[in-house]
Amino acid sequence: MTKIKICGITRPYDAQLAGEYGAKMIGMIFYDKSPRFISNSVAEKIVRILPDEILPVGVFVNPTLEEISSIINATGIKALQIHGKYAIEELGKLNLPIIQAYSIGNKSDFSSLRGNGSDYFLLDNKELNTYGGTGKAFDWKLIPSDLRTDRMILAGGINIENVAKAISIINPAFLDISSGVESSPGIKDKMKLKQLLNAVDRANDRF
Numbered sequence: 787m788t789k790i791k792i793c794g795i796t797r798p799y800d801a802q803l804a805g806e807y808g809a810k811m812i813g814m815i816f817y818d819k820s821p822r823f824i825s826n827s828v829a830e831k832i833v834r835i836l837p838d839e840i841l842p843v844g845v846f847v848n849p850t851l852e853e854i855s856s857i858i859n860a861t862g863i864k865a866l867q868i869h870g871k872y873a874i875e876e877l878g879k880l881n882l883p884i885i886q887a888y889s890i891g892n893k894s895d896f897s898s899l900r901g902n903g904s905d906y907f908l909l910d911n912k913e914l915n916t917y918g919g920t921g922k923a924f925d926w927k928l929i930p931s932d933l934r935t936d937r938m939i940l941a942g943g944i945n946i947e948n949v950a951k952a953i954s955i956i957n958p959a960f961l962d963i964s965s966g967v968e969s970s971p972g973i974k975d976k977m978k979l980k981q982l983l984n985a986v987d988r989a990n991d992r993f
Contacts, residue, residue: 787990788957791813791961792963793813794814798835803979805836807980813843816845817845817869826861829860830860833863847870855880866884883906884904885904886902886908888908896928907938909939938958941961
């Protein structure tokens with residue numbers, strides 16, 4: 787059964803809604819060049835109100851270990867999503883689940899993935915100088931069959947129009963959704979959230 791991670795959360799209200807509608811992970815972005823950047827104080831409020839069954843994930847781009855440690859202490863995030871290069875061995879010292887993100891443009895982009903030692907790996911569309919939230923899907927047919935496992939998170943342009951297709955073709959552990967449920971960057975739309983999570987439930991029942 788495919789689960790849902792709603793990423794780019796910037797408001798406690800949106801986090802609550804996503805949880806009520808069935809999301810199992812909430813992503814908050816600690817990259818100050820992102821339009822979905824969140825402050826430590828707001829992130830801490832979100833973590834505090836989430837029930838235990840929803841995992842609050844901090845999203846980082848080329849971070850230092852010190853930066854991550856500081857934000858963990860300030861917010862209470864319980865998992866890490868890393869974009870860019872970083873040693874999994876170093877991150878392992880933090881004793882939190884790790885999602886390593888990979889940007890996919892062609893088959894060669896999978897070459898470094900097979901040795902991945904993180905808890906999950908996330909596949910997103912490759913777009914120059916952009917990290918996540920592009921609203922564009924890559925060609926899912928590029929994903930090798932041996933990588934379609936219970937560690938895979940599929941991202942990039944997921945919305946109500948293609949969510950059933952993603953589940954039927956790829957059947958990932960999680961779908962990562964951000965712009966597909968927004969009214970503007972970082973602001974989630976209640977109706978889009980509800981419709982998309984309902985569509986996921988229907989697709990899981992069918993496939």
